Amino acid sequence: MPELPEVQTIVNELQTNLPGRKISSCRIIRESIVHGDHNRFQKIVEKKTIIKIDRLGKYIVIHLSTDVWIIVHLRMTGKFVLQPDSRSTHKHDRAVFQLDNRLKLIFSDVRCFGTLEVCDDLGKHKGLRQLGLDPWSKKLTAGILKLKFDARKIPIKTALLDQKIIAGLGNIYASEILFDAGINPMIPANKLSKGKLSAIIQSMRKILSLALKYNGTSISDYRRVDEKQGMFQNFLKVYGKADQKCLNCSSKIEKIVQNQRSTFLCPLCQK
Ligand SMILES: [Zn+2]
Known part of the structure; x- marks a missing residue:
């Protein structure tokens, strides 16, 4: 299961590649990985520009234009893969975000415990609100x-x-x-x-x-x-x-x- 260093590594790599990119389209292959309605998820994220990617605990938080966030938890086997848009769909691909630069961001998950959801107020997200201190927080003494x-x-x-x-x-x-x-x-x-x-x-x-x-x-x-x-x-x-x-x-x-x-x-x- 990915822990802080693995999630932070993924966040760093996404942050290097994604800010400024627009999500041209989004395809949910396995509906159960989306918390809430998957059609609504697709509609909300499509045509949005990616602003910034952060880590909070083991969550990945993707900030999109017009202040909406994709909140991702990788759980056991979730991962993100960035590939040319010519790559064919693999067995464990669960969601595909087509970007405006001929790349696609794929959420892949063998066991399907990972989750994607949209959120318009991070302060109200139950999982995020319950998080304790970050290991590097100055408050952690x-x-x-x-x-x-x-x-x-x-x-x-x-x-x-x-x-x-x-x-x-x-x-x-x-x-x-x-x-x-x-x-x-x-x-x-x-x-x-x-x-x-x-x-x-x-x-x-x-x-x-x-x-x-x-x-x-x-x-x-x-x-x-x-x-x-x-x-x-x-x-x-x-x-x-x-x-x-x-x-x-x-x-x-x-x-x-x-x-x-x-x-x-x-x-x-x-x-
Ligand atoms: Zn010893």
Whole structure:
């Protein structure tokens, strides 16, 4: 599932290519991916000019002329592909935006959990309104996390996945961040000192920046807009490494299940 570095990579690539382009036409191939009426979606986005592409949490927000936004969530396997308009339709293409420069922007999704919707007031969008702090927000401090985690007895790994607290993390980076910070993923969030929370914030920014530098992690379906892979999978230290040696101490990396999700950790390095 794409997390912050993967979504930001896609946003950066769309932002390089799309602003100023007009959507000549829009074809919805799989109607169920559109939240709301798909005919209305088509009508609203057609003939609009793309102004800017942003990321909010794991959402992609495409600002169109006359202040309407396309809000996209990639979920498990959603992706955007930019191709010449001569490219034939592929099996997993779900929506096609024909642009005015002989390119088309394709929303492709193998499993179809991804969503597209139009919105004319970002402040009223339920998913966006519920988003917690961005990992790079100046408001994200150890003090604020201490307050937010105060009543939460859930393990820190599970707390890091709660998009209403910090927006953008998923299973891969939560494991990597806690390994980097030397913190056991099973520790209840409300038991962590400000010093430990500060270490988590530092590791979060470090790991996410590095993952962004390598254009994200391609271990399953995630691909960039040009269909190339991200490269951060080559730098993962614990995720997917069960029974391999810890790079720091040579202990065996363990895999545990928390809240139905896999967590990877070094039992010696993460106390
Ligand atoms: Zn270790």
